[in-house]
Amino acid sequence: MKGEGKKYWLDKPGSVDKVYWALCTLCAALFLADALYEKHPHYAVEEWFGFYALFGFVFSVGLVLAARELRRFLMRKEDYYDD
Amino acid sequence: MTIEQFSPGLILVIGALFVPLLNGYLRSAYMLLLPLLCGWQMLQLAPGEYETFELFDYTLVMLRVDKLSLVFGYIFTIASFLSVIYALHMKDTVQQVAGMAYAGAAICAVFAGDLISLFVFWELTAITSVFLIWAVRTERAFRTGMRYLVIQVGSGVLLLSGALLIVSETGSITFGHIGIDSLGGKLILVSFGIKAAFPLLHNWLQDAYPEATVTGTVFLSSFTTKLAIYALARGFPGTEMLIWVGATMTAFPIFFAVIENDLRRVLAYSLNNQLGFMVVGIGIGTELALNGAASHAFAHILYKSLLFMSMGAVLFRTGTVNGSELGGLYKSMPWSTGFCIIGAASISGFPLFSGFVTKSMILTAAADEGHWITWTILLFASAGVFHHSGIKIPYFAFFAHDSGKRVKEAPINMLVAMGLTSFLCIFIGVYPDMLYAILPYPVNYVPYTAAHVITMLQLLAFAALAFAVLNRYGFYPPELRSTNLDTDWIxxxxxxxxxxxxxxxxxxxxxxxxxxxxxxxxxxxxxxxxxxxxxxxxxxxxxxxxxxxxxxxxxxxxxxxxxx
Structure with a gap:
């Protein structure tokens, strides 16, 4: 079997934090990159600084939190249909 | 009838009947050869109508070749070839015959020039594909298969009823633009809508696909729904209602996908969401939008197969695809992990991957035509699809907390199939012109502009950041063993x-x-x-x-x- 006894970088303490902060840095860089290109907007909102970044973040958080609440109504036991 | 006029799909349908006569390597070689022959035959076809038969007063056209049928014909053939490679390790004759005949029936259907031939192959896809579910050979799979079959055959019955009404009104059985003005047209729209998984007609998809065999789901994911997309693009382009139907389809399944535990069912929800983009494109109906729908179907079949292949490999090796029981598999299945990430990047529309160059055509078309609400919903759905297909699938299967499962890497044929599919996903993303050249209308769309690349990266990176933050601070809903109610509850x-x-x-x-x-x-x-x-x-x-x-x-x- 593969993967037995081998040490993995992701298993080291702190590695996940590094990934997290790398992502944060990337996001910051992309946010600032909004100043670097010429916009060809269809709609006025696209001219806001970092519109796509904010949109992606806000709606993703909204999606997950809304879906979490949906569980209250939709979630049943795994064998719900079996009985 | 000369060989140039032979419907290529029939090579698979008829060829499937001889599969049981062969054994071992010979059978494998034969099964690989059939899609190649089918593809070769398709390349010989010149636009036009062939294989016409007189039936009473009507003319059946078995083979109508134009750019729209060809682009779907090509991708169906590629998908059947890749699916056969993926299933080479499997020795179940029932599935081999059913899968091959199913792919063939779908190819025949996209070349059918009249409503009666379309109906025949429409039903044949239903009847052949149900065996891919029944092949699990459990009581549960049998019941799921029956539900699937009733709904699929029901769609065919609606198609036939609509066709008869149209014939009695117009005297013609040609399958061209149908429109929703007549009762027959409405019936046919519902028939197509069932197979395309329109909202409230959708749930057979999430019910049945995750219950099929490891290899069966890969076959299923490619054909039925995209056949319906083809049929909609042929019969109902520019039908405004479809814009709203499609926009709804892109949005609501992603909520279910976030809380679903069965990762193949998550993929079925995201399949539904991707069909929504295509339906929006068909509803808008401009050349750019229809090109977008066709090219997105092409790209989608590849990355969705790839994702189902990687989850199939996980199911094959570990015996489960429940997110709650998986995690840490990157250690033992590194290749599958890599291929899954390529599929995830493609469906999410990362630059250099296939979704980037196809989905954006539909978004641009929506914005061009001033559908700003639809455009906003599509943008939301783009972020959402990254969330559940782009992050959730690879994260919970291969990373997350280590489940302690140590298994073998997927069989070599599965890896080859995933590798080839990954190659195509990246190839389309890097050289979109090859795909653009076979689309129904001339393309003057440029996907790689600084604005498009940066805005898409921003959208995706911040969606990823949202996932990371929610996960880090414990707001992300954990994977739980559960059943979520959907319309199948009815x-x-x-x-x-x-x-x-x-x-x-x-x-x-x-x-x-x-x-x-x-x-x-x-x-x-x-x-x-x-x-x-x-x-x-x-x-x-x-x-x-x-x-x-x-x-x-x-x-x-x-x-x-x-x-x-």
Whole structure:
């Protein structure tokens, strides 16, 4: 079997934090990159600084939190249909 | 009929019948050869109509070749080839025959030039594909297959009814633009809508696909729904209603996908969401939008197969695809992990991957035509699809907390299939012009502009950041063993329960009637016994004198009546 006894970088303490902060840095860089290109907007909102970044973040958080609440109504036991 | 005019799909349909006659490597080689022959035959086809038959007063066109049918024909052939490679390790003859005939039927359907031929192959895809579910050979799979079959055949019946109405109105069975003005057109739209998994007609997809075999789901994911997309693009382009239908389809399944535990079911929800983009494109109906729908179907078949392949490999090796039981598999299945990430990047539309160059055509078309609400929903759905397909699938299967499962890497044929599919996903992303060249209309769309690349990266990176933040601070809903209610609840729970309680109350009413009848009968018997029983007044032995008295009374009465 593969993967037995081998040490993995992701298993080291702190590695996940590094990934997290790398992502944060990337996001910051992309946010600032909004100043670097010429916009060809269809709609006025696209001219806001970092519109796509904010949109992606806000709606993703909204999606997950809304879906979490949906569980209250939709979630049943795994064998719900079996009985 | 010359060989140039032979419908390429028939090579697979007829070829499938001979699969059981061969064994071992010969059978494998034969099964690989069939899609290649089919593809070679397709490349010989020049636009036009061939293979026409006269049936009563109507002309059946088995082979109508134009750019729209070709682009779907090409991708179906590629998908059948890749699916066959993925399934090479599998020795189940039923699945091999069913999968091959199913792919062939779908290819025949996209080349069908009239509604009757379309109906025949439409139903053939239903009948052949159900065996990919039944091949699991459990009671649960049997029931799921039956539900799937009833709905699929029902879609065919609607198609036939609509076709007959159209024939009686117009006198023509040609499958061209249909429109929703006539009743026949409406019936056909619903028929297509069932197979395309329109909202509220969708749930057969999430019900059935995750219950099929490891390799069966890969076949299933490619054909049925995209056949419906083709049919919609042919019959209903520019139907405004479809914009709203499609936008709804892109948005609502992603909520279900976030909380679903079965990762193949998550993919079925995201399949539904991707179909929504195509339906929006068809609804907008401009050249750019229809090109977008066709190219997105092409790209989608590849990355969705790839994702189902990687989850199939996980199921094959670990015996489960529940997110709650997986995690850490990157250690033992590194190649599958890599291929899954390529599929995830493609569906999410990362630059240099296939989704980036196709989905954006539909978004641009929506914005061009001023559908700003639709555009906003599509943008939301783009972020959402990254969330559940781009991050959730690879994260919970291969990373997350280590489940401790240590398995073998996927079989070599699966890896080859995933590798080839990954290559195509990246190839389309890097050289979109090859795909653009085979689209129904000329393309003057440029996907790689600084604005497009940066805005898409921003959208995706911040969606990823949202996931990371929510996960880090414990707001992300954990994977739980559960069933989530969807519209299948109506026919799996509400209707059976209603019917059974109705039957129960009928039975009670019948029992009550029976009690009344018994009681009435008992009363009657009791009275009869009272008068006629051994001691009853009418059963007594009367004395002669008494009888004579009664005779006198009678005769007296008679006289009285006589004189009156």
């Amino acid at each position: 026919y799996r729970r509400l209707i059976p329960r209603t019917v059974s309680s109705f039957v129960k109350s009928l039975a009670e009413a019948r029992n009550e009637l029976r009690r009344w009848r018994t009681a009435a009968l008992m009363y009657l018997l009791d009275r009869v016994f009272h008068y006629h029983g051994p001691r009853g007044v009418l059963a007594r032995t009367w004395a002669i004198s008494g009888a004579a008295l009664w005779v006198m009374v009678l005769l007296g009465g008679y006289l009285l009546v006589y004189y009156l």
